[in-house]
Amino acid sequence: MSDRSRSSDAGSRTEPQYQLSDEHWLLIRSLFPHEPPGPQGGRPRVEPRACLEGILWILRSGARWKDLPRHFPSYPTCWRRLVEWTADGVWQRAWAKLVRMLDDLGQVDWQEAVADGSFASAKKGVSWSARPSAARAPSSCCSPTDKTCHWPSISTVPALQRSISLSLSSTKL
Numbered sequence: 001m002s003d004r005s006r007s008s009d010a011g012s013r014t015e016p017q018y019q020l021s022d023e024h025w026l027l028i029r030s031l032f033p034h035e036p037p038g039p040q041g042g043r044p045r046v047e048p049r050a051c052l053e054g055i056l057w058i059l060r061s062g063a064r065w066k067d068l069p070r071h072f073p074s075y076p077t078c079w080r081r082l083v084e085w086t087a088d089g090v091w092q093r094a095w096a097k098l099v100r101m102l103d104d105l106g107q108v109d110w111q112e113a114v115a116d117g118s119f120a121s122a123k124k125g126v127s128w129s130a131r132p133s134a135a136r137a138p139s140s141c142c143s144p145t146d147k148t149c150h151w152p153s154i155s156t157v158p159a160l161q162r163s164i165s166l167s168l169s170s171t172k173l
Contacts, residue, residue, distance in 0.1 A: 015071050019056035025049055027101060028094040032085065046073040046081075054078035 032048035054072030058065060065075040072078060085091055102108050 016053075016057055016069055019053055019060060020049075024098060025052075028097055031090050031094050031097070046077055048081070051078050051081040055082050 029049070032052065034048050035045065037044045050073050054068055054075070055078050057063075057072060058068060058075075058078070065079055068075040068078060099108065103110075
């Protein structure tokens with residue numbers, strides 16, 4: 001078994017660029033809590049901006065957490081902060097603050113919207129070459145919304161009426 005731990009020569013040979021400008025960081029810095037070590041001591045927490053930069057690098061690159069370059073804090077630290085900040089609503093507040101700033105500058109066009117389907121679940125078994133539903137031929141069997149039945153052997157009497165008539169005909173008076 002080979003030792004494939006994170007060695008010093010693994011990963012990118014160049015230092016990654018910051019994802020967030022200093023101006024944007026100053027706007028949202030107060031939303032990302034940073035507590036200094038307590039009076040009893042203990043290991044100090046990594047600065048929030050370093051973790052934020054690591055998280056943004058992962059989100060932008062699409063890389064695996066364990067491929068986070070050494071320039072950033074460890075990937076478990078960044079992942080834990082992502083989970084912590086998500087649960088605390090920090091991302092939502094930071095996004096709202098940045099969008100508000102862009103809107104104040106007139107850089108948001110509220111008339112245009114984009115839907116990203118990359119996170120929409122696909123239906124299993126759907127063929128990519130299938131025709132759109134409007135171009136499909138009518139189904140050869142009955143539809144729950146269709147008032148007509150294409151099978152001549154099936155009665156058009158609603159199920160409740162059929163069951164009542166069947167129960168009346170089977171009772172002997």
